[in-house]
Amino acid sequence: MKFDTPATENPIDQLKVVGKPTSRIEGPLKTSGTAPYAYERHDAVPNQAYGFIVGSAIAKGRIASMDLAEAKAAPGVLAIVTAASAGMLGKGDFNTARLLGGPEIQHYHQAIAIVVAESFEQARAAAGLVRVQYTRDKGNFDLASSLDGAIKPPAFFGTEPDSSFGDFDAAFASAPVKLDEHYTTPDHSHAMMEPHASIASWDGDKLTLWTSNQMIAWSVGDVAKTLGIPRENVRLVSPYIGGGFGAKLFVRADAILAALGARAAGRPVKVALPRPLIANNTTHRPATIQRIRLGATSDGKLTSIGHESWSGDLKGGGPETAVGQTRLLYAAPHRMTAMRLAVLDLPEGNAMRAPGEAPGLMALEIAIDEMAEKLGMDPVAFRILNDTQVDPEKPERKFSQRQLNECLRIGADKFGWAARNPKPGLTRDGRWLVGTGVAAAFRNNLNEKSAARVRLDRAGRVIVETDMTDIGTGSYTIIAQTAAEMLGVPLDQVEVRLGDSLFPVSAGSGGQWGANSSTAGVYAACAKLRTAIAQKLGLDPAKATFANGKVSAGGKSIALARAAADGEVVAEDMMEYGDLAQTFQQSTFGAHFVEAAVDAATGEIRLRRMLAVCAAGRILNPKAARSQVIGAMTMGAGAALMEELAVDKRFGFFVNHDLAGYEVPVHADIPSQDVIFLDEVDPTTSPMKAKGVGELGICGVAAAVANAVYHATGIRVRNYPVTLDKLIDRLPAIA
């Protein structure tokens, strides 16, 4: 099915099942610990051995020598694979560094060997006996000192590095009110609960990987390319994923080294990345240095917006697209954005929840707060005044839906914003300085083609198969809701099978495109199945309605199951997209409001309230969507207050590479959270009229927190995370 004109009324609009706050259909499996994650697939194949990965001890250089004798002789060892013994390996399209390093080393903890043994303990012990001598090369590990050599990168996933509109330089130079500031965001780790894990099993030249992966089809391709085998010989199975946040968009060392280990040992091999290896072995959200220039008239109209961002990556990598939202968020006749990329020898950067917008808004939405203050304006009113309903760089292009102002107004009302003292540093509650902050949320909507197969069986049950993944988001549930709505059956009559490369190729989970795209694919397959069923029952497909387990048309009403009386009825289809996303700018919007308290003596920051108001198309399942947003707000609070991969600029690695050192919020950090979804349907996105929301939720949160801390203390921190050591010298004098 091709979606190339805005959706009209369709069966989804009945909203009998879709749009309801249904609990996760796979929830009981997860809450009872019985959802089988990759590493737990003891049942999948017999005789599994264990692999343990050895990571490089240096960031850049070469392996001078490797002595495996002791390790090979250790109890239980079945095989050891290194680059020297692995044979020719390719590199996946989505990988920057090679997944098995040696002799050249490209980053710290790059995998250099896998030791396979009968037990996990034996593999781990033997891995400690692999003796490696390195020749260390000088590396470049410091973004701040690399700005001069940074280059203009090629377009990255469709995002051009530069944009300009009007005459920014002249407009900024002549603006009556100006802001010109630098902001920094640190490297972030996804810190998902389930580590990267895979079980690999060969059957002749065919490989099956039970793994934890967000993008099945991408990863089938990259496994095949890396191992140099045809993609039809690779099967990936990933039905349950314990969080990804972008860390599992791509094939990582666990999968490739499990496959190599299994081939060498002649047995299935399972591998999980130990937590201390994950930060440096896998991807992370790259640090940025951002410069923002804003010019405005004295009555608060922005005349010029400039946003530049510098980030680093290994050679061949890409930029953090931190300026993307700035091209679309606020009106101004004169504009420029630019991204520059430095070559760093740190581990490879890549996508983490809302790549681009998350760090971009961390900077932009502080700048907007600062500009409002310079203008003597309320920061909510300043944002509303500078709204745009068209793409500012292409004014003929309208937003498909844009309710940013409504989000801000409703949020301000609900939050009690009007009671706020506009002057910072004046509100006390005992030893606490109290402040409130606001930020806009913006995340682009992306539609990706997505296919599904739907079966009606003799019992009238509907079975949906697609390689879509559920990374904790609720994919199982919204897909079941979509099929139930389309075919007029109760939710418990639908079975959803996900995450298997034997199923039709879906959009996968990433970029908050999964919900709308994957359900649209299921919609297409269900539409085809409706036709097949009606024809089978001798009813007019154009007139048939599906409700209460019956198909009705022309005064006749027949039980759905009858269509499958002599065998399953099966339909498969894919939703593809025309140019509506070019005709209209499709984006999601929100507003975050935060109340923070700062201990006037110590500078400790504790959040008191968080509110998000989101406008993101049809909300397919308000309960799942709310879970996504409060989780994203939590992650945003982490980015604001504590998350930072500490770079050792001498040795070139992230030092705090475990969950004791890389702090993410705990329950005690997160206060009362509230989420409001505005009523919205967006007929330009798909027949579902939905958009994504899982990444919108993090966008702007950290800036709202930083702005609240400023309002509480009068101290502006432009370098994340906002920790007490950055406040301590400027807090009020103590008695």
Place this chain on the structure above:
Amino acid sequence: MKSFTYERVDTPAAATAGFARTPGARFIAGGTNLLDLMKLEIETPAHLIDVSRLKLDTIEPTSDGGLRIGAMVRNTDLAADARIRRDYGLVSRALVAGASGQLRNKATTAGNLLQRTRCPYFYDTNQPCNKRRPGSGCAAIGGFSRLHAVVGASEACIATHPSDMAVAMQALDAMVETVDKAGKTRRIALADLYRAPGSTPHLETALAPGELITAVTLPKPVGGTHIYHKVRDRASYAFALISVGVVVQPDGSGRVALGGVGYKPWRVKAADAELPRGAKAATSALLAGAKTSHENAYKLPLVERTLAGVLAQAKG
């Protein structure tokens, strides 16, 4: 993790005898730190002597009006004990500020005192660390040192001791009771338990090899207001950036100990004497001779400001 042998013992004598029999052995109780260190091969004992079932899990009054806390009393039980909460509130408050409920259920009194630093370079066996591999150097000096010591450190090591409980116990003049391989017992002031790093940061305590802590004693209650303020980036389940434990009497006199600033809970008698004059005076005494890096210099004003806040709170 290296393979190891294991035995469980019923008496302290059996524990120390086991140690004498098997060089390179370690005692294990709750294992909340040792097992992590073994998985990373930072600790590689050939033999583990499980002391967790020793009958050292009671809290008894002493003849001088104090309490004797058995070495195996779990952190959770110690924090919840009515006598501790009434008379030694600082200990209870420090304990619940540390770790998580699950860890406190496992962790023991003696084990808490003997836990090792959380310096991230100590935990990464690729990096030089004089504590882990004597003579290899200290990667924390000149590296990521935001969490590191500002007092008592050396050219060889700037690690801190991570315990909260020990800070409270040091403020309360706790004593440690031990038994050695020969069956000899002794009492060590907690203040003397930890060795300054000097050029031998791998030698961390005054305990002889095989010497087993059997109890910690607290002298008779000192009254006053007990406050433990642990400062950290996240609200729970994090080691202290710094912590301040005070006991303040109605006349303003009292005692103060710090966590997160040195290789041991940091107490300076002269600082206690300065307490009535306020946080600035007491901090000057506490942190005299402090040496900071760009990354941990904030700890100095933070100690003073936290102490000021705590003293204001004590006044009510």
